[in-house]
Amino acid sequence: MTALEKLKKRLARIRFRTKAVHGAEKMALFISAIAAAVLVLPLLYAAPLRDDVVYRWLVSLSAAGLFCWLGYHWFLKPLWQCVFRRNTPSLEKSALQIGAAFPQIRDRLSNALQLMRDMPKMDEAASALAQKEFERVHQAVAGLALEKYISTEQLRRNTATAAGLLIVTLSFAFIFPNTYRDALRQLLTPYSRPAQAEYAFRVSPGDVRIVRGTSLEISASVADVQPRSMSLHVLYDGGFEETFSMQPVAGGPFRYTLENVQESGRYFLKSDGRSSESFQLDVVELPDIRQMQLRVRPPAYTKLPEMKPEPDVGLVSVLAGSEVFFSVLTNKPVREAKLLFSDHDPVILKISGEALTGKVQIRSAQQYSVYLKDSAGLENANPILWQIDIIPDQRPVVEIVRPGRDQDLDESRRVPLLVSGEDDFGFTRLDLVYSVYRSGEKERSFRERLNYVSREATLQAEYLWDLQPAGLEPEDVVVYHVELFDNDMISGPKKASSREYRLRLPSLMEIFAEAGEQQERSLENLDELAKNTEEIREDVQEILQEFRRNPELDWEDKQALRDASGKQEKILDDMQTLGEQLDEMVDRMENNELLSPEILQKYQELQELIDEIATPEMREAMRKLQEAMEKLDPENIEKALEAFQQEQEQFARNLERTINLLKQLQAEQRLEESLRIAEEMVQKQEQINDKARSESSPEQQSALADEEMKQMKRLEQLQQALKSLQEKIAELPQIRLPREQVDAAQKTAESQELMENLQEMTQALDRADQEQSAQTGQQLMQQMQQMQQNLAQAREQMQQNQQAELRQALQRGARD
Incomplete structure (x- = not known):
């Protein structure tokens, strides 16, 4: 193929595409015009002149003429140019139009084509020049994108306009189908009289099913018409009818709300003498609880009786492990019923007509509700959320009453224990737990089961604890306590531990050292008592001599006698305390088998001597002296003083004997x-x-x-x-x-x-x-x-x- 042929073919392709784009632009304009005409068509027939036949013919003829003119110029003519006149305009003219779009070419392309067309008529020299000129032009256009001459910008704008108008027109036609249908009918048949507009009611919700006692909102409008008024008519199944006036809402549909609907029926609307079709109104009853009765069975270990709250009381407090029985009566038969818990699997209730029964064991606090569903699939609305609280099973309490303190073991290594405990429901076992420590390190541990006697919620155990099998050595320490377990068989027996106490096996040296210290303190106390006794005796002797010289006692003498009597009373009390301390020491040493029979006998003699020091005669003399002083009888005062003095002297001799005996015992010990x-x-x-x-x-x-x-x-x-x-x-x-x-x-x-x-x-x-x-x-x-x-x-x-x-x-x- 020659360069000329290639160029011509390229130009022909560009010419066709240019004509196609131009034709498409015209067709888009045609579609836009048709869409715009259809869009405004209902406005023309909505005018008051629509009943005038001349007006209708004028509109129809004008529309037909416009359609034909636009159809020829914007549709048929562009289509004819593209299909039947493909070679127009000429290539030279097309080349001239294309060259105008490129400054470097202008008319050179068109001239080159004319030269090549006329070259057969030229001589040889002119032909050679024409050929060279064509080649230069061809080379110039070979690197140019001549297709850019074709502009589609206008086509895009026309297409967008057509699409927008089409969308708007179709939308309005979809929204107002009757209006556009009537308008097109009038356009196509201008000779026919316009038919009366149809009264098309739009009612919501139409056929409906609602729950008894709820409200129902009904809204209605008429297609393409804004009625002046509208009424709602309800015909109940019971045979009576109610009529209600509906009110428009801000130019929108008419609305009315039926409150507290109790009965089924049918309803319809009236407006401008016309009636809508009737709609079904079904009133249904949701399943619900008429009565609920709970029954609580506490765990068997508590031995508590069953509890039955008042009817319809779903809030209860129970012990963990209690069984709660549910008896429910519904307002209608149901197909499905279950208890829904916050922290438990659902419990299916057994259905017998309108009666429901079921049970559940409660181990933790729960919130629950009753779920109901009838045969129509209706569920109970907003069920009450009840609460089941847990009453805690309290931990037991236990204490070691005796000895209830730390103490040393004696040689028998036996400790009498008295244990008491309490719990709200009972006990399963009582253990004595102890460990032996030697040189500060735990040597071994033991656990013994103790027998006990329980009555109601209290426990008592007496046990003579023999520590001989424990193999204790001097200075060993036994740390012990008791553990009491209750009878909670649901959560597991809870344990209570008493306070820990310590038993210590003292060494022989410790016991003797303690006894020696006690003896030294006793001797010091006795020496102090002897000194005080001598001072009192001297004071009484002085008062007695003064009284014999002058029987009248002044206030100072009386006070001195009272002080002497008080000091003597304190000495007697101190002697009693001293005797008790020596008794404790002797008992401890005897329990540890550290006293020979001879020394033990002497300690008994010492105790008897201490008891004899505080003679009844001494106390009687002190009493008589006090009475004589109160009566101010000189003769009785003198006798009382003499008797008191004699008892003091005997007291001093007994006290001296006690000191000597204690010293002898101290040496022997x-x-x-x-x-x-x-x-x-x-x-x-x-x-x-x-x-x-x-x-x-x-x-x-x-x-x-x-x-x-x-x-x-x-x-x-x-x-x-x-x-x-x-x-x-x-x-x-x-x-x-x-x-x-x-x-x-x-x-x-x-x-x-x-x-x-x-x-x-x-x-x-x-x-x-x-x-x-x-x-x-x-x-x-x-x-x-x-x-x-x-x-x-x-x-x-x-x-x-x-x-x-x-x-x-x-x-x-x-x-x-």
């Missing part, structure tokens, strides 16, 4: 203490020696070394007891204590050899040197046995001396 410590040392050393031979591991030997260290502490205690005993021997030579044996025991206790052996034994055990520990242990055993033997002989000698003194006293009494 020091001897007993020394002997017991020596015996304990022998016993412990024998145990250490046996274990040292049989237990060979380093850990066992190290533990024995710790035990040997305790032997040193016992030795220090023994040295102190012997030193105190020597002081008492020096202070009381009249009690004839066997000093020679005591000296021998003290010499051994304070010997350097004994201390060195103890240290060597400890070191050998630390080294796990069994041979050395066996040898040193044997030497220690001999030394300790020697101390024990000396002290035992001293006690035996002392008892013989006391028996000899007793025989001598009896012989003197027989001679007298």
